[in-house]
Amino acid sequence: MLGSIDTHDNLCRLLAKRAGCLVVSVGYRLAPEHPWPAALMDCYDATLWLSRNADRFSGSDRVAVAGDSAGGNLAATVSLLARERGMPNIDRQLLLYPATAYLEPMTSRAENASGYFLTAEDLIWFMKQYIEDTLDAHNPLAFPLQARSLSELPPAFVLTCGFDPLRDEGTAYADRLREHGVSVEHTNYESMIHGFLNMEAIIDRTYDGVDEIAAYLQRELVQ
Template sequence: MAAEPHPDIQELLDQLAAMRVPDFSDLSVDGARSLITDLFTVDEDLLIEVDTVQDLEIPGPNGGIPVRVYRPGGSGPHPVVVYFHGGGWVIGNPETHGQGCRALCNAGDCVVVSVDYRLAPEHPFPAPVEDSYAATEWVTAHDDVLDVDTDRLVVAGDSAGGNLSAVVALLARERGGPDIAHQYLIYPVINHAFDTDSYVENAEGYFLTRASMEWFWDHYLETDIDGVNPLASPLRARDLSGLPPATVVTAGFDPLRDEGIAYAGRLEDAGVDVTHHHYEEMIHGFFGMLDEPDLPQARDAVATAGETIQKL
C-alpha cells in the first residue's frame, strides 16, 4: 500500500466528496442502482469502438439470462471471455461495465460475453452463481454460433464478478466442466469476513467502504451460514487444487485487497499457476476508469489482461 492514492485518484475522490455522493449503504436498493448507473454509464460518444455489439437472451435455470456480446474485427474463431460485472451482486449491469468489456475485447482480440445475471436481494445467493455457471456452459455449447475457440475460454469479472468467476471455476472442477483455460479475478470479493488489515485501513474514504461491503453481503446472503459456503466465499474452500490458471488483480486502497492477495497465495500453494498484479496507488473500481478519468493504470491493467488472453 502506497502512502497515499495516485494524484488522479485523489482528485476523483475529492470530486466525489465535493458532490456529496452518498455511500451505497445509506441508500435503498433502487437508489444504489440509480447511483451506479449515474456514475458508471459512459456517454455514447466516449464509448470504445468494437466491431459489433449484440444483445441476446440465453436459457437459464430460472428463465432467460440476458447477455451482451462484444466482437472484435477479423476472422475467428476468437478466444472467448465470459464476463461477470461487479456491484456486490446487488447493483450494476452490462451497461455500467460496458467500457471495460469493450476495451478487453480489443486488447485480447477476443469475444466478450457480458452476463446480466439475476441480482439480490430479489434473487439472493446462489441465484447469481447459478446464472453465471449456466451462461458459461451455454457459451461452451455454442462455439459455432459465437465463432469462438472454447479451448481458450476465460471467466473474468471485477469485484462481485471476480467472486463469481472464482466460483464458476470451482463449480466447473466439481461438475466436470466446462473446461476453463483461465480465471481472471479483478479485485475480487473472496470471503464473507471483515477481519483483514485492508478492511481497517481502507474502511472509508476510498469509494468502496466497509459499510458498503457489509450492505452488499447482507443483501446477497439470506443467512450468515451461507457465508461459509465456498460458493459464496471461495477462500473457505478446503481444496483449491486442479483449478485453472489464475490472474488476480488487487488495489492498494481497497477493502478487498488482502482477501484477494490471500486467495492468490492459496491458489499458488495448491499448485495453481497464479499471476498477481498489484496496483498500490489505485482504488476499487479503477479497471473501468478508461474515459473520465482516463487512468494510465487502467489502460495498463486492460492491456495486461489482453496479453494474457492472446497467449492462451
C-alpha cells in the same frame, strides 16, 4: 447487487478490442431480490452454454471466466462449481479485485475502510443483501477463500489494488491457489482504488490495467 451489462460495456469493449477475443457479458440476477446462489447459477449456466456453443461465435473452444469485484467472486466460484461438476472446461480465470471472503477481519478492510470509493460499511451492507441465510456465508461457493481445496482449478490472473478494502482477500486467494498447485499471475496496482478499471474517463492507469489483462489473455488464451 449493483451493476449491469451497461455499466461494464466500456470495459468489455476495451478487453475485446485489445485482447482480440470474444467477450460475453452476463446479465445475472441481482440481490436482494435474488440472493445467493442465483447469480452464481446464472453465470455457471451461461458459461456452460457458451462452452457448448463456442463454434457458433468464434473459431476457438477455449473459455476464460472473468469479473471484477462481485464479478471476480463469481468467476472464482463458477470455476469451483465447474470443477465439482466436471464441466464445463474452463481454461483460465481472471479475478479482478475479487471478493473472496465474508466478514473476516483483514488489514486492508481496516486501512481502507473509508475515503477510497468502496468502504467497509458498503461491504457489510452488500454482503448482507447477497446472503439471505448466514449459514450460506460459510459455503465456499459463496466465498471461495473458505474452500478446503483449490487444486485442479484453472490457472488464474489476479489483480488487486493498494487502496481497496478487498486487497488482502484477493492476495490471500492468489496465495492459496499457488499453495494448491494452481499457476497464478498476481499483480497489485499499489496506488489504485477499487473499481479503477471502469474509470477510464478520469484515471489514466485504467488503460495500463486493461492492457495487462489483455496481454494475459493474448498469451494464455488467444494465441
